[in-house]
Amino acid sequence: MNRLGFNKGALSRVTAIFVKEFIQLKRDRLTFAMVVMVPLIQLLLFGYTINTDVRHVPIAIVDQCQTQLSRQFIEDIKATQIIDVVKFFDSPSRIMEAVRAGKVGAGLLIPRDFEKRYNDKNNDPLAHFIVDGSDTVVAGALKALRAFPFTQSSSISADQIPHTIAVELLYNPEQRSALFTVPGLLGVILTMTLTFFTAVALVRERERGNMEILIATPISSMELMIGKLIPYMVIGLIQVSLILLLGHFLFQLPFVGNFGLLYFCCMLFIFANVGLGLLVSVKAPNQLGAMQLSIFILLPSILLSGFMFPYDAMPQAAQWLAELLPMTHFIRLTRGILLRGAQLGGLMPDVLFLLGFFLLTMLLATILFKKKLD
Amino acid sequence: MKLIDDVIVVHGLTKRFGEFVAVNNLDMNIKSGSIHGFLGPNGSGKTTAIRMMCGLMDASEGDIHVLGLSMPEHASQVRDQVGYMTQKFALYEDLTIKENLRFIAKVRGIPAALAKERLNAVMIDNDLVEYQSQLAGSLSGGQKRRLAFSAAVLTEPRLLILDEPTSEVDPNTRREMWAKFFKLASVGTSILISTHLMDEAERCHYLTVLNDGIKVADGKTDQLKNEFSHQVVLVEGENVTPLTDSIMQMKQVLAVAQSGLVLRVIVSKEEADPVRIVSENIGPKFSVRKIKATIEDVFVAATQTTKCRLDKE
Numbered sequence: 219m220n221r222l223g224f225n226k227g228a229l230s231r232v233t234a235i236f237v238k239e240f241i242q243l244k245r246d247r248l249t250f251a252m253v254v255m256v257p258l259i260q261l262l263l264f265g266y267t268i269n270t271d272v273r274h275v276p277i278a279i280v281d282q283c284q285t286q287l288s289r290q291f292i293e294d295i296k297a298t299q300i301i302d303v304v305k306f307f308d309s310p311s312r313i314m315e316a317v318r319a320g321k322v323g324a325g326l327l328i329p330r331d332f333e334k335r336y337n338d339k340n341n342d343p344l345a346h347f348i349v350d351g352s353d354t355v356v357a358g359a360l361k362a363l364r365a366f367p368f369t370q371s372s373s374i375s376a377d378q379i380p381h382t383i384a385v386e387l388l389y390n391p392e393q394r395s396a397l398f399t400v401p402g403l404l405g406v407i408l409t410m411t412l413t414f415f416t417a418v419a420l421v422r423e424r425e426r427g428n429m430e431i432l433i434a435t436p437i438s439s440m441e442l443m444i445g446k447l448i449p450y451m452v453i454g455l456i457q458v459s460l461i462l463l464l465g466h467f468l469f470q471l472p473f474v475g476n477f478g479l480l481y482f483c484c485m486l487f488i489f490a491n492v493g494l495g496l497l498v499s500v501k502a503p504n505q506l507g508a509m510q511l512s513i514f515i516l517l518p519s520i521l522l523s524g525f526m527f528p529y530d531a532m533p534q535a536a537q538w539l540a541e542l543l544p545m546t547h548f549i550r551l552t553r554g555i556l557l558r559g560a561q562l563g564g565l566m567p568d569v570l571f572l573l574g575f576f577l578l579t580m581l582l583a584t585i586l587f588k589k590k591l592d
Numbered sequence: 593m594k595l596i597d598d599v600i601v602v603h604g605l606t607k608r609f610g611e612f613v614a615v616n617n618l619d620m621n622i623k624s625g626s627i628h629g630f631l632g633p634n635g636s637g638k639t640t641a642i643r644m645m646c647g648l649m650d651a652s653e654g655d656i657h658v659l660g661l662s663m664p665e666h667a668s669q670v671r672d673q674v675g676y677m678t679q680k681f682a683l684y685e686d687l688t689i690k691e692n693l694r695f696i697a698k699v700r701g702i703p704a705a706l707a708k709e710r711l712n713a714v715m716i717d718n719d720l721v722e723y724q725s726q727l728a729g730s731l732s733g734g735q736k737r738r739l740a741f742s743a744a745v746l747t748e749p750r751l752l753i754l755d756e757p758t759s760e761v762d763p764n765t766r767r768e769m770w771a772k773f774f775k776l777a778s779v780g781t782s783i784l785i786s787t788h789l790m791d792e793a794e795r796c797h798y799l800t801v802l803n804d805g806i807k808v809a810d811g812k813t814d815q816l817k818n819e820f821s822h823q824v825v826l827v828e829g830e831n832v833t834p835l836t837d838s839i840m841q842m843k844q845v846l847a848v849a850q851s852g853l854v855l856r857v858i859v860s861k862e863e864a865d866p867v868r869i870v871s872e873n874i875g876p877k878f879s880v881r882k883i884k885a886t887i888e889d890v891f892v893a894a895t896q897t898t899k900c901r902l903d904k905e
């Protein structure tokens with residue numbers, strides 16, 4: 219005991235670390251700017267290519283099924299007000315012609331086996347939209363319809379994946395809607411800022427010589443890691459709120475789905491990124507090395523996660539790789555919540571992955587962090 | 593509290609960086625309640641040895657006991673009781689003096705009410721009150737040293753390890769700091785202090801001198817001076833500077849240093865009459881007499897491997 223006979227509280231040490239981090243973050247203009255400006259600029263850059271408040275797109279329909287169920291389906295879709303049915307054709311080729319000629323914005327093909335597809339439990343799409351993808355606005359709107367939940371009883375239970383409609387974009391297959399882009403951007407921005415910040419968090423102290431005094435104090439590795447985690451968690455949550463609000467007011471991102479669940483998933487994703495960042499920080503030789511390692515993580519996160527290219531269209535090996543990235547699971551979670559209205563039960567595998575990823579990286583970072591100078 | 597005679601006991605301590613041996617088979621005891629000076633030229637291994645004692649580096653060989661506890665096994669217990677001041681400023685440059693001290697108080701577990709009291713006390717003690725809201729990065733060298741010292745004594749530790757605490761500190765402040773060291777020692781605090789400055793070395797109760805990682809002198813400061821085996825002569829006269837080279841040529845002479853208007857010459861202990869041989873070398877215009885050795889002479893004789901000319905700071 220030292221002579222003043224202090225109690226030794228872990229809580230007090232963790233608090234000391236994160237209060238210190240907060241003060242440092244507040245003073246560091248560049249970091250502070252990154253917290254606010256990166257989401258703002260990215261969202262404006264990407265976001266203005268989207269606008270989903272589209273209604274009454276003229277479409278043509280080919281109903282090859284001609285049953286009670288198919289007619290109900292058409293009525294349900296009409297009820298969304300996104301489309302107006304202006305013509306009925308009897309052959310799919312006529313739809314192509316009409317779309318190409320610009321007479322209608324899209325065509326809806328209800329196949330002969332519509333009823334069979336509906337009753338089957340596999341995930342074959344019920345019907346096909348053929349869309350002029352070059353009109354980003356229309357395409358975006360109809361793409362949102364892809365998740366249109368159609369059931370006879372019009373109630374969806376959590377474990378039942380509702381049947382969907384396949385949307386086939388004739389042009390510009392990379393179409394996005396706010397519901398797609400904003401969560402994707404959320405993932406990219408969180409990955410970028412959080413891994414960058416935390417990757418340098420420990421190396422910086424080492425480089426500036428602070429480590430010599432820090433490890434001479436009674437602080438433990440775990441306390442240090444938790445103390446570092448908290449400020450970045452707060453930053454992450456600020457960014458999430460900022461992005462969702464901006465998305466809502468600028469791009470009419472609808473506030474749908476379970477919001478508490480959405481925040482919970484964001485939090486898990488933030489944890490996973492901070493864990494990874496801290497692990498990088500423990501192993502990186504210097505700040506530059508930490509930055510390079512972060513980019514090494516950021517790039518596949520953008521390219522392979524399903525944000526840029528559709529996951530299903532990627533080669534098998536790329537898919538395996540993508541499965542290891544927190545971003546892939548995050549995209550799945552947010553799309554599940556925002557597009558499908560999924561509940562926690564249906565999202566378990568991805569939730570567990572993120573949780574496990576966080577625990578593993580934190581544990582590794584704590585174990586690998588040496589309270590030594592050499 | 594367990595009473596122990598030696599707060600630090602080091603035995604056979606060795607540190608290698610690859611092929612290079614920074615600390616070589618060092619034995620060292622630091623008596624409880626004493627001020628123990630750690631001397632040695634640049635790169636002699638003082639900081640490295642200190643870091644191993646604080647558990648910041650693993651020793652390649654040897655054992656270390658600090659406050660009766662073996663290191664590095666008991667590092668966390670030891671850290672609780674040791675105040676360590678690093679040679680290079682290691683507090684946060686982007687925090688103010690007060691924020692830095694508050695951080696240290698908190699990680700060291702000082703309760704909030706007491707922390708406030710201690711913070712004010714150390715800031716007053718070290719003349720930091722008027723700069724308390726200034727960022728540490730913008731402080732002068734001496735102010736930074738005082739802040740680092742304040743942080744080290746914040747918990748009133750039983751053992752203080754200070755790595756060159758007074759470098760960059762002006763003479764008056766240095767004297768004040770030494771007054772504080774003595775005051776701390778008088779209430780039972782043990783202090784290990786590394787330094788380059790001879791006047792500081794003179795003030796220590798005990799000294800250990802390191803050269804190229806090897807201990808070359810060790811013991812009570814007075815004893816080291818009294819038992820100095822070589823002989824020191826003082827050369828006085830008008831313009832003694834040009835004599836330096838010719839005196840250094842003499843094979844019996846170990847070192848020559850100019851100190852103000854006089855030259856101090858260290859002559860090997862084998863020489864029977866050092867005054868005569870130096871006089872003969874320089875002629876009758878100068879007076880030569882034998883004097884008592886100082887710690888500087890001890891240091892020079894112990895640490896110089898090749899004959900050198902010393903220019904006093």
Ligand SMILES: Nc1ncnc2c1ncn2[C@@H]1O[C@H](COP(=O)(O)OP(=O)(O)OP(=O)(O)O)[C@@H](O)[C@H]1O
Binds near residue numbers: 635636639640
């Ligand atoms: N991490 C390290 N890796 C390699 N060599 C090192 C390392 N740390 C110290 N050294 C070397 O060990 C030797 C002793 O260094 P140390 O810092 O202990 O000297 P010092 O006595 O404190 O010197 P000074 O008076 O200049 O502070 C030096 O030659 C230095 O280059």
Ligand SMILES: [Mg+2]
Binds near residue numbers: 638639755
């Ligand atoms: Mg040193």
